[in-house]
Amino acid sequence: MGPPVQLMAMALSLRARCVFLGGPGAGKGTQARRVAGAASLVHISTGDMLRQEIATGTALGAKAKPFMDLGKLVPDEILIGMVNERIQKPDAKSAWILDGFPRTLPQAEALDRSLSVANALSHVIYFAVPEQVLFGRLTGRRTCSKCGAIWHVETNPTRKPNVCDVCGGATVQRADDHPDKIAKRLEEYRTLTAPLLTYYRERKVLREIDANRSPDVIYQELLKLMQ
Template sequence: MSEQRTYIVLLGVPGAGKGTQAKLLEQALGLPQISTGDIFRYNLKHETELGKLAKSYMDRGDLVPDEVTIRMVEERLQQPDCARGAIMDGFPRNLVQAAAFDKMTAPYGGVKVAPLIQVDDEETIRRITGRRTCRTCGAVYHILYNPPKVAGVCDIDGGELYQREDDKEETVRNRLYVYYKQTAPLIGYYFAKGLLREIDGTQSIEEVQNALIAVIREAQPA
């Protein structure tokens, strides 16, 4: 077997704070945050072979097949910054991807822990629908948790704040539906492997981070 690596799979509904927590964990643990969104943008921007393949599906309005996403992730994990492992944010997204991820990480000890950041649906909807984005600089606010000094106006450049289509309630409810249909089965998958750890996502960002670090440290190989 090759050297041990630390692979962490963050689970949680859209808006649970996975991206925020993954960035903080990256700093705390020295492991890269691997986001499928970032990987797709990189491959599309640089017109890689996989990027062109993915674009061919997207241009037809089709979903990018699991095998393409899996290959993109596999290539990303071969980069030097992943030599000690990675924090997975948004991958695996379904059971097919989970099985493929197990296979690609098996030589390095496999997934160490799968923390589930628990947030109920109504809180999720409140978190996402409250977001407002500046049309000019892209800064993001929240009408409850991080409001601008003047309603509807960006603190940075005075630009107009608007609600993105992705942040509207109908879209959020559809994202939750897709999550429960495709991604929620991963909770049972990692529970059966003894890797699931539940974290209360309604705590402060710092409290959630401390809880995540605690379960990750506990799962680290001696």
């Protein structure tokens, strides 16, 4: 990775307020983590936040858990409240990436309402991947239970089975990555999230990236798209 890529990443740190959009398994989380790390901006993953709420036994976690266990979308009001609170925190004042939110039209509208004109979204990046590819990615996906790193049993395996290369934590198959849940998630994505493409296209903030390629190629193109 040469200096130009690093410079491009650093240039994002002050003003990027992005939404990463795409089907489950499109690679949003992996790329958001990488861009956020390189550009020191805040990665706001609603999936990670919800799993954290559940793990620590909060009231919000208890409300969200039944939906997540079934592979269903968590209701708008739960997510909207959680995200609004998160983006008001001091570390999220300037630049962030939202990953996993918004997933429905009401969530997108609520996000627009909560952002002032000066703080409006700078980019919405759509990670385009054919649905059958998403299915294969999700069935093989493993997530580190400790640091959240994302692996794949075939395309991005850990050196030791079920042990995270990054932190040594146990890798697990998320409850919603089981095959019977995946079909449901893809269907919900089609009906609820796909309309967001039109919403953001009309607002002229939508950029599309062909995300059916290697993570490194996607990362470099992503940094260019986000300038």
